Amino acid sequence: MRGDGRQYDETRAVKITPNYIKHAEGSVLIEVGDTKVICTATIEEKVPPFMKGQGRGWITAEYSMLPRATQVRNQRESAKGKVGGRTMEIQRLIGRALRSVINLEALGERTIMLDCDVIQADGGTRTTSITGSFVALCYAIHKLMQNQKLSKSPITDYLASVSVGIVKNRTCLDLNYEEDSQAKVDMNVVMTGQGKFVEVQGTGEDSPFSRDELNELLAAAETGIQAMITKQKETLGPIVSVVGAEANAGSK
Amino acid sequence: MRGDGRQYDETRAVKITPNYIKHAEGSVLIEVGDTKVICTATIEEKVPPFMKGQGRGWITAEYSMLPRATQVRNQRESAKGKVGGRTMEIQRLIGRALRSVINLEALGERTIMLDCDVIQADGGTRTTSITGSFVALCYAIHKLMQNQKLSKSPITDYLASVSVGIVKNRTCLDLNYEEDSQAKVDMNVVMTGQGKFVEVQGTGEDSPFSRDELNELLAAAETGIQAMITKQKETLGPIVSVVGAEANAGSK
Amino acid sequence: MRGDGRQYDETRAVKITPNYIKHAEGSVLIEVGDTKVICTATIEEKVPPFMKGQGRGWITAEYSMLPRATQVRNQRESAKGKVGGRTMEIQRLIGRALRSVINLEALGERTIMLDCDVIQADGGTRTTSITGSFVALCYAIHKLMQNQKLSKSPITDYLASVSVGIVKNRTCLDLNYEEDSQAKVDMNVVMTGQGKFVEVQGTGEDSPFSRDELNELLAAAETGIQAMITKQKETLGPIVSVVGAEANAGSK
Amino acid sequence: MRGDGRQYDETRAVKITPNYIKHAEGSVLIEVGDTKVICTATIEEKVPPFMKGQGRGWITAEYSMLPRATQVRNQRESAKGKVGGRTMEIQRLIGRALRSVINLEALGERTIMLDCDVIQADGGTRTTSITGSFVALCYAIHKLMQNQKLSKSPITDYLASVSVGIVKNRTCLDLNYEEDSQAKVDMNVVMTGQGKFVEVQGTGEDSPFSRDELNELLAAAETGIQAMITKQKETLGPIVSVVGAEANAGSK
Amino acid sequence: MRGDGRQYDETRAVKITPNYIKHAEGSVLIEVGDTKVICTATIEEKVPPFMKGQGRGWITAEYSMLPRATQVRNQRESAKGKVGGRTMEIQRLIGRALRSVINLEALGERTIMLDCDVIQADGGTRTTSITGSFVALCYAIHKLMQNQKLSKSPITDYLASVSVGIVKNRTCLDLNYEEDSQAKVDMNVVMTGQGKFVEVQGTGEDSPFSRDELNELLAAAETGIQAMITKQKETLGPIVSVVGAEANAGSK
């Protein structure tokens, strides 16, 4: 058993509170154990300059942590005057992941901006941001359909993410901060409801890993991601049909 | 009566949830109507370079809004690469206000940093930040006393803040966003539990105001601030004694 | 009596030299004691993007100090790569104050930019900047009228500013640097020729203040501001009529 | 066959010119097809502040492209005033990858900085940078040993990297720019001489991928990486022993 | 004759007002025609990090223009967030020029910072800054000697600067703005009292120039510089001896 009493292939408790911020077109507070992220979706009726006139939409993301989301306070990036490498890497990942389940042509020439603000961090903030912002995105798309700006949803499948790692020689699912800081191998996986990979990012800085270890990690990730998608469906409830019927039928 | 059904001299509903962020030495979620701010207090066992070796502590503050705290999304200051004038003005105000009720010698050579992050905005975010961060500061001081780093509290009095203004020719207490955008005169007042002024910032950009109007505004502010201080005492409950006994006796 | 021989309710010597910079549409060198500020007004025949097409003009301001305006040299903000919080707070104040006595519709879609550059500082640089830039603004408006770009002046009233404070338990008018650094309460007041308040910014960081003290400070400020407005009228001389006839009649 | 006549599992021609820059402690010009990168290794006899006094060394990297390395000129990051997200992501990857085959304790309290400057780009610039900078690092370690600053090499294994992807439904090894821009799935793999994974970064933004596809991609990567390591050994020639004897024996 | 009535080899009227800024260790307002520059010298009892412990001092300079020094308002460099290329070029030139007549060993481990702030510009701002800041530097050195921090002046010679150029095919001395904008060849020359060149910067962007033309330009510059040095001596008056006796004897 693990430090917090979980099985090796068990995620932490997941709670998704929808419509958390009244001004946003879509929003959730997602809690995965003690990691808490506010995800909001903002619709803008325009696309970035490099995409103008192509009849396609755009999905992008920004990520930040409150200074005291962590055990030791972090200086604000606004005070430093620049966005750090880790932040950029994460927000690029979130945007790329979400775009993989959106038909940008069907979205039309508009942008949906996902803001992921970590208010409390305990490991897995990037994967939690992806899982939560997918739900916020669903609410925003639902609003576009209600307002008759879209007749058909551009969302092609569910999308969620978890971290996995090798901690004390055991493959563990959904690492908390303490586990993460001891992990020899650390991997973030993003998958669709259909069980396909969107992102696989594994790193063995402290200890390179074998093909067999990789396979075990991916299997654990798949388990965790299906659990997250189940939670997403429960949260969406009456608006679950914004995710393509096929996806609802087909997700494992 | 006002747009949201309030009396002219009535504040919105106030709710203060203490210990909201597990890592911080002190923290609250403060809600004044639909304005919601997370205030955390971080203790650092050092002071800024310009204060070294003087045997005195320091209190400072930072303020920020999540991009979608507002009706229209605001660009992040980290993405712009600089902190804007409004933000700087507000964080200077918060720090200055809190320092007025702290005996910096009694605090010793340490810094307490207050972070005020607005997660939802509906008017009065700077005054709400002051009222909330005073409570977060009390929890941090309490922790220092529990850990025997301080034997006596350096907090000399309560401190809270409200906005007042002249809207449609009526003096109104605690303006929401809609009222604020119609106000001819807008004033932020910070007062102590003893009823003394710490900051008076009134501006009549759209319409200069008379001495009589100023007096009415200050009277309304006093009412509101006493209501806020009552809420602070309720929240502090068992640890209310971190605010000097004299202050607890004497506050009106 | 005060350190420099003044009465408690006496301002320092005031001197305003108009047309100090040949290129600017309006300019003065204003000296209040040893505080010296060059104020220039620049007319631009356009408004900021957020105001386009509304038929209204805009007044804005920038403030800076030469590095050696002060006893200890200050690093240039251009070298630091950013404008500091104090500077932003001051330039926002100057712009807001001047706009209160301008009819922006009557100004038409143009911007007047006031640049306040402190060449020598001895306390009261922000209030001196307001008093001086009002005069520079009058010259710029006069030029627009001479060039028949405006048929009627948009200036509705006089505007000036002074600092007041409580120093060694005495209410003092127009603090110099030495007094300012000892003041327990510090207040900047901006008033119109008609005697109405445009800005009241009082702060008692070191010592909260009572309603009675506030009233005394405001009375002293009123005396000082009327003295400044008298100087402004003397300087304007033949072009005094750019300030509305009513204002000239009515100012106390 | 592919557009440039290669087999699907064939890398482009690889050429590594050692000692390319006379001032650097280690340097190569590495050419993989038309992609050309100058990699230099700089030894500094100190570590970053956060590592001081721990008796361990540090390896870090910076990456940049000349403005006209690409078909369309890119604005310099120095002119933009900030390092972009893609650059940060790449330089973090290079540093992390190299650290995985270095015993930081054995390196001692010194930093080796790898600079990877792309002078001509045709796909695979990040993987080429890793493969080249490993060789530059070997030369720098060799120099430390020659100068008797190190008695034993801290390099534990070979390290190289290639890209693989799915282009027109075929798994391809070592994508050039044209292939890269058509790839549905894109993966960068870093492996050691012993055949273990250090980094696996696969992304299916345009088309999620299955476990079988992932396995095929990893197999192709392994082939390519062994080819790169063969080239590294040829280049190192007489100094090949800076890579641990075990690694030289054991690499496949 | 020239547009403003001058002879081709005649400078504009020069006026140097010493002790213009009360806080600075040395200061002048220098006026050359309508070009007006405030030059202040600030003494700091330390040297930049790269010079520590060498027993030598340092002279450096900063240059700036007030936004409305020019016909069209320039945006502040603080607002842009960076110092422009022209400014950097000029301030490097001023520092380098002044250092050529200072014995840095004799100055001791201290820095003198010259700030040149152009309050009104009409051509020749960089040359005027050099001529003026030499005088401010003399006052600062005089102060060090009065305070017995220096027993012997480190100033080895006079130093002044003028611009020359070819305008409408005539060699002209000390160009004003109108002439400068029509000049085919433009040259800034810095010379010592002994008649030696410190800087020669000639540029023929619009029209390359011959050796004969160069010689004529240098002759005109020499005339102008001697006139400037005469003015410097008049200004220094009683403290003229801070410039080495030899220099006072020897300057032409």
Next chain:
Amino acid sequence: MRGDGRQYDETRAVKITPNYIKHAEGSVLIEVGDTKVICTATIEEKVPPFMKGQGRGWITAEYSMLPRATQVRNQRESAKGKVGGRTMEIQRLIGRALRSVINLEALGERTIMLDCDVIQADGGTRTTSITGSFVALCYAIHKLMQNQKLSKSPITDYLASVSVGIVKNRTCLDLNYEEDSQAKVDMNVVMTGQGKFVEVQGTGEDSPFSRDELNELLAAAETGIQAMITKQKETLGPIVSVVGAEANAGSK
């Protein structure tokens, strides 16, 4: 004889490799001794905003050094977040120099951007950049003519640059790094094929220089520049006619 065996009036070995970067419209690798610079020319079919609609083209330049081009590694300007003064001075010089031999009207409304990236530095990087980028520019113009975007070349003359200096009391041509760091006087000269001066930048920070010394330096520079132009002609070979026939006839 000099440290590296050269005569005082002898340049180092010069090698110019054309078409060094495949993507650029013009490019060379220029080597002058151990100084190596990649110069690329990029054609953009537009001009900067301030030149729009005037029917004239623009030539501009950027300059940078790889971090390890020098003996001690330099921090990247992108990492510092700003371009330094030395870089700005050099890139302004390169652009200005090249524009002196281009008929901007004949170029038409397009910009040619020259990028000079120093990959190895051993003195004279700015002069080498000018000499090399002139050749890159010729190739870019040739391409415009081949593509029938220009019927006539806008290049009016050859252009090259060398450094000269006084080292150990001897006038030396083309200083290497070691000589440069010992030089009392340092001068960069840019000349046309017709033998006219475009830029003369001499500085005697450590030791002012006389008119006679200046004349000797200019004579040495002329020798060196003619040698550089001979090399440029050899490199251009078949496309030498992009430089005006007159220039080819007339250059000395």
